[in-house]
Amino acid sequence: MKLYGYFRSSAAYRVRLALNLKGIAYESVPVNLLAGEQRLSDYAAINPQRLVPALELDGGQVLTQSGAILEYLEQSHPEPALLPSDPLEAAQVRAWCQLIGCDIHPICNLRVLNYLKAELGVDDAGKEAWIRHWIEEGFGVLEQGLSTSPSYRPERLSWLQVYLIPQVFNALRFGVDMNAFPTLQASYEACNRLPEFIAAQPGNQPDSV
């Protein structure tokens, strides 16, 4: 498999984590988002949405959207499972993931930040306040949910950590005070001691600068 990604993209980071946790070998193909490589015709032919990640299978088919890629990997490579087998517990994990994957990450994505700057004249400080606002709002709900839910077991790895760890990485980058979110921070620290997570870290990618 070939993974088209960018070292700092949360969505590409999720797919790296799922591939590593399932022990699937892949080739990394960097797409430099800051240089606009995602808008060049070569990449648009791979993913017309001009976003990363895109996962090219050995048969040449290309999958896009990290959530759809994770679902596909769960079907094609079921072991180790990254979702609970109980449907209600799986629904809870998916809901936590979507809190991050729908209600935090896309709102803070590069294309939205570019619009804020170009169309609405928002400066760097305003963009960073925007990012922190959506992360802190979502993390508040997630911290409460994980710290009170009987179905959250920190040692059981699932998509929850696949979504959470990249978002915490992002939060730290933008100065979110993680002391307000001790359960999330503890998960971040514990996961980052595992080889599958270390290998997926942005700083360990070939395009890291």
Place this chain on the structure above:
Amino acid sequence: MKLYGYFRSSAAYRVRLALNLKGIAYESVPVNLLAGEQRLSDYAAINPQRLVPALELDGGQVLTQSGAILEYLEQSHPEPALLPSDPLEAAQVRAWCQLIGCDIHPICNLRVLNYLKAELGVDDAGKEAWIRHWIEEGFGVLEQGLSTSPSYRPERLSWLQVYLIPQVFNALRFGVDMNAFPTLQASYEACNRLPEFIAAQPGNQPDSV
């Protein structure tokens, strides 16, 4: 089942469609988002994220996040299936759905519009331009994808229509010119002739104003 929703919420509209297409009876519990009812403690006890929809099962468990609810319904009520059985085709449908459910809808959601107004001083015209921008960008990719993909068959109902029809409703409400997206518009018109879609329309909900 009880569905906590709001007549104009795209995410609640998706769940209404899935329930109707699967023939699952449910009770509608309106939550008036414009009046801020989602922020009252009664509703926050049901969904701490203070968003709609939330689906309360007959056993009392509450599911949140429309995408997680749809996955649960697919597992608990597999017939009629709303995803292709082929994993690659299912991945494509999920990717199209996430283009809407991650990259259009949450960016245009009420809480984001409220921030644009309160924190960045964006006026109504600016908010509407924002909404149209994200819809048009996403619809452009989706129109190209559906009109060229061999796996898109308009007559085969799936989550694609469950996500698309509410988003087109929203697009029309904000003045998006649907002539640019003939495949999407054709799907909208065809679906809205079916009883399951008519029953789910915002104008046919108990809280419609």
